[in-house]
Amino acid sequence: MKDAAEILCIGTEILLGNIVNTNSADISRGLAELGINMYHHTVVGDNPERLKEALETAFSRSNIVITTGGLGPTYDDLTKETIAAYFGRKLIQHGPSIQSIKSFFRRIGGEMTENNLKQAMMPEGCMVLENHYGTAPGAILEGDGKIAIMMPGPPREMGPMFREQVLPWLAKRSSQVFRSHCIYFFGIGESALEAQLRKEMEQMTNPTLAPYAKEGEVMLRVTACAPSEAEAEALMEPVIQMLQQRFGDLIYGIDVDNLQTAAVRLLREKGLKAATAESCTGGYVAKRITEIPGSSDVFECGIVSYANSVKNKVLGVREETLKQFGAVSPQTAAEMAEGVRNLSGADIGISLTGIAGPGGGSQEKPVGLVYVGVSSPWHSEVKELRLGRGYDKERELIRWLASSHALSLIMGTARMKP
């Protein structure tokens, strides 16, 4: 029988809407990469009857049931009890888990209470999953061709346990290996990309190509299935090469976390430093760059010049420029980029000035009009962006897209370095 899995999330806080169920998405993504079918997600509260019923329903249609939540120390945490009963097992004390719960409390300097030891009671015969980010261990229980995988509810604990312990365990059950690579695009929309790749996407069966739109970006997942990792990689390689040849610099990275990571990496490779002068994005570009550990190697200075006086005094934008063309103009953007480069001594100066909305727009300069400027010894330019779509609440989106364009322009300029 081919594996079919389903997810059963346990927690009244999800039913009350206090928590967004990100665990289900994370687990689903992992199983999809292994090629394991998934037909249902279910959420129930911390209620023993409904939990039991949901578990029976789940096992009536799937052989793998993955639960999150209900492993905590309080009386209403009943996942292990319910699943052990379903499998006809008892709960027994698990020595190593007691030790690691004790050492966890020593480490964080908190006080352990008696009920924390409830978390070390595990179903007889289960495989215990260590929790490196909290006190509740997880467990895998097998019997009668059925598999129950129990993980804690907090995503910070569930995530690493799933990726580091559960996914490898599931992958070992399969004679096939699934591998995928994620190709990230900026500067081309999903439908344009799909139109250019429609034939390939329809005809290819192994590897497969699947596009996912993110805000202002597209991710293309290439997935191959083969008896070994090396064979899966060999299937994907020519496809990735074809994509690189066809799309060139529209691809900002492969298997990279995001645009800012790719930008910091490229700057480091090229031995370059960038500096930012931001108006409408108000520090968003600097914030995204400095998210990346070690970004201090490539970034030293950012100026948020909301006021014209700061553009003039700190960045050296000329008063005549501001007066004649306005703060939102290609001329101001050019002088901001040059100004922050001079001020900081960086190789690449990047600037943003525009109208993020909702107010401040005009016929001539509507909400969403943004100028992104770059200044470097080998290349300078200003791009005009039109990011507004006329919605009420698009300030965040406009700022996000503008900051992405700035990061992309940093990358483009770094690539041109003679």
Next chain:
Amino acid sequence: MKDAAEILCIGTEILLGNIVNTNSADISRGLAELGINMYHHTVVGDNPERLKEALETAFSRSNIVITTGGLGPTYDDLTKETIAAYFGRKLIQHGPSIQSIKSFFRRIGGEMTENNLKQAMMPEGCMVLENHYGTAPGAILEGDGKIAIMMPGPPREMGPMFREQVLPWLAKRSSQVFRSHCIYFFGIGESALEAQLRKEMEQMTNPTLAPYAKEGEVMLRVTACAPSEAEAEALMEPVIQMLQQRFGDLIYGIDVDNLQTAAVRLLREKGLKAATAESCTGGYVAKRITEIPGSSDVFECGIVSYANSVKNKVLGVREETLKQFGAVSPQTAAEMAEGVRNLSGADIGISLTGIAGPGGGSQEKPVGLVYVGVSSPWHSEVKELRLGRGYDKERELIRWLASSHALSLIMGTARMKP
């Protein structure tokens, strides 16, 4: 029979983990505020048999079933067909929906295809819900004491339809009105707050108090139920007053979106301007402030001084200070805050310098050590924060918490204004 609702989300993309199911959380929160019980969330793919089965299961235990997804124009969008069949109704053309689909395409300048008209086929006798953000209308269908509420899948379309049309419709069914206020705390942890309010939380039945921890913050929801809005408000008023008296400035706002909104609002009320000098947070504070429309009234200048040379050259931090005490020191923080205030002419200068990690920490100055400084004509101080917990991936959390402390310090300083 008391209403019980459940949510049935339809979409293979959710089962593949390509989408996080935020709709369920949004709907659940709304129903919880109306006091409607919710015991199950279910997700199924775009598969007619499993959808039918899931619908039957849902109606076997709840009288209200709310679906999202499956209203699109393609052949695998089958929600209306399946639900109409369950209620024994036909699908018929809905004139106004045809008109609004046509005008939607005119507005966005896109081309309408024949299958878009499938979206205007509605179950006979239903109440049509207009979609102001897309082409698929929703519907409410009643019969035999059962209610099916169908909404589109994209959160940008579902959210407004739910809040503007579905929630008011559901509220009207009830003779009671539920109202709540959200009280936001910064500077006190969830357990400390709970400990101080345990008695009230246990004894109070109307209104009720429920705390929710967010990262570094706590939100306390006060909910009252009464025959009228005015009576519900009257029940909550003394409780909110008690909280304000007891917790004072630990409450940063009531029914406010977030800390940055509260900070911008307070600065505006007081007629003050703030400026930021950020090192470890790299623009996060500036970015959060400038998220708020109209923040240019209270914020004009931010400096991201990652390098010591920028701290010295732009902010005027003395070289001796940097040499003697280091960049991460209360002395440097104090001079940064003063420096950015002088540079910008703002009333309040705020500074951050610290170690966000994962590298760069030492025994003496560990990861998570952050100094937040404030400078103003009436008050200056530097706070030492210890935000590290020893986890691998806490850079983002440290930066977030540090930026929250900075916003809180801006508010505290603004309140002191003589």
